Structure formats: C-alpha cells, structure tokens
Amino acid sequence: MRLLSILILLAGAWLVPPVAAQSSIDVYEFDSPAQEAVFRELTRELRCPKCQNQDISDSNAELAKDLRDKTYEMLREGNSKQEVIDFMVARYGNFILYKPPLMASTVILWAGPVLVILLGLVVILVRTRRTRRNDGDELSTEEKKRLADLLNKDKES
CATH class of the missing domain: 1.20.5 (Single alpha-helices involved in coiled-coils or other helix-helix interfaces)
Known part of the structure; x- marks a missing residue:
C-alpha cells in the first residue's frame, strides 16, 4: 500500500509541467472602458518586431510583452493613442505598423x-x-518552290 501511494505521488509529479513551461497571462487594470478599448486597438495595430507577422497582442515574445507593458504604461500616464503610435514609430520605425502610411x-x-x-x-x-x-507569316519564295515540288511529286506518284 505504501509503495502504491509513492508510485501515485511520483506519477502525479511527473504529469505536472514545470513552472517555466506554464505561460503567464497579462492582466492590466484600466481606469475606464474607453482606455481599455484604446489599449486593445493599439495592441492589434502594432506589429511585433521579432515575430514580424503577429501583432503584439498575439505574440508570446518577450519584446511583445515589453511593448504591451510600455503601451499600458503610456496610456495610464494619459498619453493619447497617436502619442503611443508616434513613440513606437520613432523607436522601431514604420515597420511596427500593420498599415504603414x-x-x-x-x-x-x-x-x-x-x-x-x-x-x-x-x-x-x-x-x-x-x-x-x-x-500569319507568308512562305518565302524558296519555301513556296519547294512546296510546289513536293506537291508535284505527290501528284506524279
């Protein structure tokens, strides 16, 4: 019985993924629903420079997390959507925008x-x-003569 409980304990420990493998979920608290909506729009409009084909809201890269955090921080400080976009473009270039100007x-x-x-x-x-x-090219005179000769030989046979 004791051996069975040890085996169950070992099996349970083996099935639990390591802490590093568990993904973290970013939780951001906003002052208003409008501020949260602007954050969601920005994270969908900004491209992850590392992933290159994902927006920063979908990317799991560390750089994307840093960009989400910086976007959140700037919005909490009272910056407008355009100010956040201008900051990101100044830092990463127009490539960071999904729809470059x-x-x-x-x-x-x-x-x-x-x-x-x-x-x-x-x-x-x-x-x-x-x-x-x-x-539509015409036959040259030499080709016409050769064709006539071939047709005449065919008639003679």
Whole structure:
C-alpha cells in the first residue's frame, strides 16, 4: 500500500509541467472602458518586431510583452493613442505598423502588387501578339518552290 501511494505521488509529479513551461497571462487594470478599448486597438495595430507577422497582442515574445507593458504604461500616464503610435514609430520605425502610411519609403509596399500585376499583363499581351504575328507569316519564295515540288511529286506518284 505504501509503495502504491509513492508510485501515485511520483506519477502525479511527473504529469505536472514545470513552472517555466506554464505561460503567464497579462492582466492590466484600466481606469475606464474607453482606455481599455484604446489599449486593445493599439495592441492589434502594432506589429511585433521579432515575430514580424503577429501583432503584439498575439505574440508570446518577450519584446511583445515589453511593448504591451510600455503601451499600458503610456496610456495610464494619459498619453493619447497617436502619442503611443508616434513613440513606437520613432523607436522601431514604420515597420511596427500593420498599415504603414503612404510615404516615399513605403510607396513600393502600396504600389508593388499593382505594378507586378500590370507587368504580368504586359508580358502576356506582348507574347500573344508576337505568336499571332508569327502564325500569319507568308512562305518565302524558296519555301513556296519547294512546296510546289513536293506537291508535284505527290501528284506524279
């Protein structure tokens, strides 16, 4: 009986995950629901610089946690949404925004897909016109003579 209770205790200890493996949940307390709504919007609009394809609300990276904490701290100090965004852009650049503003440095992000599609259409049009022209080419005089000779040989046989 004593051996059974020791085995159960060991099995239970083996099944419990280590403390480092347990994830922590960030709990933020806000002065008003409006402040919490601004926090939620900001954490969805700001991209995690480490993860690159996740917003800071979804990322588990330490940097994302630091950015969430800094956003919370700035909102608690009374900074507006735009002030928080300006701070993050000044620190991490426009890459931190999921929707970067239209500027000379980001114009390729906005115009790139349209330019690629237009370039593809131009290539398709040029290739189809080229093949149409080649299909309608007339035979040279030498080719006509050779064709006539072949047809005459066929008639004679």
